[in-house]
Amino acid sequence: MNRWIFPALLLALAACSPQTELTDPVARGERDFNGLGCVKCHQIGDKGHAWGPDLTMLGFRKSEAWIDQWLKDPHAWNPKTVMPNFNLKDAARADLVAYLSAQKGQSWAVKPWTTAEAAALPAAERGKIIFNSVGCVSCHAKDGYGGYPNNNVAGGLVNSLTKVTEGYSKAELHAKIKGGAIPIPSDSSKPLPMLQMPKWGDQLNEKEIDAVVEYLYTLAPKGAPGAKPSKDDF
């Protein structure tokens, strides 16, 4: 190849590139979220695919510090995760963290549990949609089995919810979900637990919390003695 053609081609390509410089980290993060293919597995609002957790409310349930750590190396937090490590540069990761932390549910035109179809369902089934959409599932796992890692808590895992009927009346469960809880660290000399039970009363109304309570109550039979979750469940 003529030694000038290659650089000339590169220049031409650079000139055609539609990358206008975005000054807002949130906008850059959104561009990269779409460009890197995160949307193949994740949904934000009505866009993307719900193969992995729905991220529409990620910024409410997870801290910036946790999101940053997760994107840096998902397997360091959860060795079993199927989420790939994208080996992101620090600047690109910071933009994604800015975009994802800003996701507090505003991207839903219609919340998935308030559609006409969902409204006609029994409360427990509507509660299941809430559980999965707002992301209880991202900490307590599918059907509340628990098992996702958390640092510095007894057992090193977020607790299972399959036996809450044994410890809580419906009213107590409602209050717990509404008010949230900071887990008690198992070792005071180590960093505080990064996953905390959010104060859902800031995001869900009384009826929505009641529906979630009804759903959690349906989980109890699966936690019956001897019934162990399979490893494929999370």
Ligand code: HEC
């Ligand atoms: C191949 C599918 C896949 C791709 C692609 C993918 N993820 Fe994930 N991601 C997952 C799965 C699955 C989980 C849930 C963790 C688990 O159970 O393994 C997850 C978890 C997450 C979480 C934590 C979710 C929560 O609710 O706490 C964040 C944040 C996240 N991914 C961001 C991203 C970003 C940003 C990208 C693109 C750079 C991306 N993911 C690409 C599959 C994927």
Ligand code: HEC
């Ligand atoms: C960011 C992670 C996270 C998310 C998201 C989350 N939780 Fe929790 N949840 C926790 C942690 C950690 C605890 C343990 C708190 C403690 O030690 O008291 C907990 C505790 C609970 C408990 C008390 C269980 C018990 O055995 O005492 C209930 C009930 C519960 N969560 C329900 C929910 C529901 C319903 C949602 C969604 C609306 C939800 N959680 C979302 C982390 C989370």
